[in-house]
Amino acid sequence: MTAPMLEIRNLRTEFATDAGRVTVIDEVSFTLNRGQVLGLVGESGSGKSVTGFSIMGLIDPPGQVSGGQILFKGEDLRTLPEPRMRALRGNRIAMIFQDPAMTLNPVLRIDTQMIETILAHEKVSKTVARDRARDALGMVGIPSPEERLRAYPHQFSGGMRQRVAIAIALLHRPDLIIADEPTTALDVTIQAQILAVVQRLARDHGTGLIWITHDLSVIAGLADRVAVMYAGRIVEHGDVDTVIRTPRHPYTHGLIGSLPSRNPRGQHLKQITGTTPAIAALPQGCAFRPRCARATEACLAAPPVTQTEGRLLRCFHPVTEGEAA
Amino acid sequence: MTPRIEITHVSKRFSRKSELVERLAERAGLKAPKPVVHALDDVSLTVGSGEVVGIVGESGCGKSTLGRIVAGILDASAGEIRYKGQTLAEMPDRQAAQARLDVQMIFQDPSSSLNPRHRVDEIVGAAALRHGKTTRAGLADYVAEQMRRAGLDPAMSRRFPHQFSGGQRQRIGIARALAVQPDMLICDESVASLDVSIQAQILNLFMDLRRDLNLTYMFISHDLSVVEHISDRVVVMYLGRIVEEAPVAELFAHPAHPYTRALLQEIPQLDTKRRHYAPIKGEIPSPLAPPSGCHFHPRCPLAMPRCALERPELRQIGPAHRSACHLND
Ligand SMILES: Nc1ncnc2c1ncn2[C@@H]1O[C@H](COP(=O)(O)OP(=O)(O)O)[C@@H](O)[C@H]1O
Ligand SMILES: Nc1ncnc2c1ncn2[C@@H]1O[C@H](COP(=O)(O)OP(=O)(O)O)[C@@H](O)[C@H]1O
Ligand code: SF4
Numbered sequence A: 001m002t003a004p005m006l007e008i009r010n011l012r013t014e015f016a017t018d019a020g021r022v023t024v025i026d027e028v029s030f031t032l033n034r035g036q037v038l039g040l041v042g043e044s045g046s047g048k049s050v051t052g053f054s055i056m057g058l059i060d061p062p063g064q065v066s067g068g069q070i071l072f073k074g075e076d077l078r079t080l081p082e083p084r085m086r087a088l089r090g091n092r093i094a095m096i097f098q099d100p101a102m103t104l105n106p107v108l109r110i111d112t113q114m115i116e117t118i119l120a121h122e123k124v125s126k127t128v129a130r131d132r133a134r135d136a137l138g139m140v141g142i143p144s145p146e147e148r149l150r151a152y153p154h155q156f157s158g159g160m161r162q163r164v165a166i167a168i169a170l171l172h173r174p175d176l177i178i179a180d181e182p183t184t185a186l187d188v189t190i191q192a193q194i195l196a197v198v199q200r201l202a203r204d205h206g207t208g209l210i211w212i213t214h215d216l217s218v219i220a221g222l223a224d225r226v227a228v229m230y231a232g233r234i235v236e237h238g239d240v241d242t243v244i245r246t247p248r249h250p251y252t253h254g255l256i257g258s259l260p261s262r263n264p265r266g267q268h269l270k271q272i273t274g275t276t277p278a279i280a281a282l283p284q285g286c287a288f289r290p291r292c293a294r295a296t297e298a299c300l301a302a303p304p305v306t307q308t309e310g311r312l313l314r315c316f317h318p319v320t321e322g323e324a325a
Numbered sequence B: 001m002t003p004r005i006e007i008t009h010v011s012k013r014f015s016r017k018s019e020l021v022e023r024l025a026e027r028a029g030l031k032a033p034k035p036v037v038h039a040l041d042d043v044s045l046t047v048g049s050g051e052v053v054g055i056v057g058e059s060g061c062g063k064s065t066l067g068r069i070v071a072g073i074l075d076a077s078a079g080e081i082r083y084k085g086q087t088l089a090e091m092p093d094r095q096a097a098q099a100r101l102d103v104q105m106i107f108q109d110p111s112s113s114l115n116p117r118h119r120v121d122e123i124v125g126a127a128a129l130r131h132g133k134t135t136r137a138g139l140a141d142y143v144a145e146q147m148r149r150a151g152l153d154p155a156m157s158r159r160f161p162h163q164f165s166g167g168q169r170q171r172i173g174i175a176r177a178l179a180v181q182p183d184m185l186i187c188d189e190s191v192a193s194l195d196v197s198i199q200a201q202i203l204n205l206f207m208d209l210r211r212d213l214n215l216t217y218m219f220i221s222h223d224l225s226v227v228e229h230i231s232d233r234v235v236v237m238y239l240g241r242i243v244e245e246a247p248v249a250e251l252f253a254h255p256a257h258p259y260t261r262a263l264l265q266e267i268p269q270l271d272t273k274r275r276h277y278a279p280i281k282g283e284i285p286s287p288l289a290p291p292s293g294c295h296f297h298p299r300c301p302l303a304m305p306r307c308a309l310e311r312p313e314l315r316q317i318g319p320a321h322r323s324a325c326h327l328n329d
């Protein structure tokens, strides 16, 4: 078997805060193969974006990736000098942000931005670059791309702007795309259009996708594998159908059980009690302990990581298959 | 029985205010006047007492505008709204003020609707005191009762909003609304910005309040699974118009309108295996220049020549089921 395209090993990222240095993600490990889609889910503040930014090398000091390896095609991105990292970014690895304004420059026409992006990484003529830009717009479903190339970002609707940002991410046919909640602010019909585009990309071009979202239903239809984060750690990770059908970590189990579609219409929803802990003041041992109905004395220690049948769990007392059904 | 709310032929037009230079240019005939947004275009709807009516549709279709008009925060440009049989204009002032108080709105962003410089007890108690729902002597107990009802620990009543989590802030908003003893809540995307695990807690609270206080709800959300769970009846809007309306089970089992059918297909489902997205084509058109005839015709897979010319009427197609589509003829 060939090495995975991306292998993350024990990634740890810290930030400096008023309360001192805070470890925001820790022991994050996963692999991604060509054409594979990994869904990264979790509540707000659980560390999804920080994971994406860490892989991209976009954590600004005084924050820093302080441990682990980010192996992209066998090479550890943490050891790459910044010029080489910059050459990879936007070329082989691209990120799509929740807010397209992070990608688009408001004062430049779309064609200017797209051509600049291409020329930053490739020696081609302007005409060739322009053709590529137009094709990329067409690919994400923007009607009359030739005309739209001459527009400014503000002349597009929110959904269109996001598609332009995606088109820019696609320009170099990257091997890896990290998408950070790119459809969260969009309507379902527009979301479905964007999902159709990225799905085609993974299938036809072998692009690996990390799709960050808080919406498990999106992951269900899109991803091959899912990693569930809680308080900076991956607590459950496995094949998407298996995890959604039989969640075994008490958090994943509670989360899926609380969805309206898993409860009889009009009845009380099964709910997880309590709220997400502040990352700077995590409870001792398992971070989910204060909200967990299965917690015991044992959970005052850090839970072990177990791996069975391709599923990773970080829990002393996982829900058993029988209970999960 | 008199319905709680009767909305008849309500329209709302917004015109953007022109800059002075533009106004002069307009007056000199050099420039067309500023475009008008038809946020609501001839909407009629009845909400029964104790009923939960869900309002769904994509952004810009007029859900919030409808909610605000019913809550008395906005005036309609045309049409009328009856509260238990009477319009506000027909009521004596005191009664109209009470009718407004009886309908409270819960917004999406709990943070921006709470004054950051006021403590929770002030936020929850102020309007209740002003409207004589409690006395100054009884205020502390009264506030504690509202907080408990909304699922907050009254011991936290002297804290400021920023000392609470997002879910707790939404509970503060709910406690404040309950404090003036409304019999109707208009929830405008009230759980949209909350994490899934917190969403379930707040939805449960809304259902408990309905049971305990016999509340009527207008429940606005772009999230169909939430609306499906909590509503008795669902109204689907598209570009300022109601396109379909039916009891919840009927709407989800037998959607009639092509837009509703497409919308239901687009919702990601937890239980579908890897699916092939084959989405509705095209953008949501601008409400500044809505398509002629049936607003949905440029995106509708079943559109006929007539659809671009004539507005389809919202009419009865089954018991309590209404749809606005020429295919119903
Ligand atoms: N630049 C930063 N400085 C300090 N803390 C940060 C910074 N960025 C993120 N964090 C903290 O890291 C945690 C994880 O954040 P994030 O990855 O954005 O969560 P998610 O994307 O899952 O909502 C949060 O507690 C957040 O407050
Ligand atoms: N105060 C306002 N001024 C001008 N236009 C407005 C105003 N409020 C809403 N609109 C417009 O009215 C339409 C309906 O808006 P809204 O009721 O907020 O829709 P929804 O809540 O369904 O997203 C939109 O096109 C919006 O831009
Ligand atoms: S380790 Fe213990 S507290 Fe943590 S999720 Fe498992 S059972 Fe619950």
Ligand code: SF4
Pocket (backbone or CB within 6 Å): B257, B258, B259, B294, B295, B296, B297, B298, B300, B301, B302, B303, B304, B307, B312, B324, B325, B326, B327
């Ligand atoms: S009236 Fe015509 S365009 Fe409108 S929904 Fe019906 S078939 Fe489609």
Ligand SMILES: [Mg+2]
Pocket (backbone or CB within 6 Å): A048, A049, A050, A180
């Ligand atoms: Mg994030």
Ligand SMILES: [Mg+2]
Pocket (backbone or CB within 6 Å): B063, B064, B065, B188
């Ligand atoms: Mg709205």
